[in-house]
Amino acid sequence: MTRRSLLLLVAVALLAGNLAYASLSGPSGFARDFDQNLARFPLAASIARSDPALREVLLRKTEAAFNEGGWPAANGVLNIILANEMEAYADDEHINAVDRAELTALLKLMSDPSACKSFLMAGSQRGEFSDAAQELAELGAAHGAAIANGFERKTKGVARAQAGDEELGAIEMQLRRGPFAELTRQELGAQSRYLDGNPALMCSAAIKKQLNLLSVDRVYSAYASRLRRARDNKIDVVEVRAKLCREPGNSLSCP
DSSP states (O other), X not given: OOHHHHXXXXXXXXXXXXXXXXXXXXXXXXHHTHHHHHTTSHHHHHHHHHOHHHHHHHHHHHHHHHHHHHHHHHHHHHHHHHHHHHTTTOOHHHHHHHHHHHHHHHHHHTTSHHHHHHHHHHOOOTTSOGGGHHHHHHHHHHHHHHHHHHHHHXXXXXXXXXXXXXXXXXXXXXHHHOSSXXXXXXXXXXXXXXXXXXXXXXXXXXXXXXXXXXXXXXXXXXXXXXXXXXXXXXXXXXXXXXXXXXXXXXXXXXX
């Protein structure tokens, strides 16, 4: 065999290998079924169809969460992204309704501090927190209405709410101080410890902050809440759920 023939044979073999690799590294099963699975959430599916860039974000981040934590983690990421992206555009009425529903859910969960902590850290999904099923269903409806309203307002050109770290810090400081009730040093410490915080203190701190938020003028309350919802959310849902699932009485859907 001549040198030219040998080089040609090697080139063909390499090309065939590259083609085989390309076919093997194509879209994953999760990506192929993404739209079909997303159809179980009509509002999310509608938003994804209308916003290809957001669809890619949803696909990439939910697939990463699914690969590490299964459907509960993927669904949690989906909820966080939609709320973060769309509630930043929602009007005062819808934001206030979400905040009232969140307070109602927290008050219902207060008697079970471990469940309350899980809700604060990981949110809720269908089948979780059965003792607060009605309150969480109403909260889910409020979130859905706010997301739909935010999406509609975004398509009409309403600007996205956003604030710098200084303004967000001032809002958080105000919510710690009142006007309804000031957080104790122990409650602040529990919040600062995040996943390692005391459940009862974390729950009482969250309730006080929610009451403080709803005790001010409705327009400012919605403004502050909207800014808090629009900030970058860096929660690692997989890590959070994995940690909480190791704690007794977590009320989550754990593997």
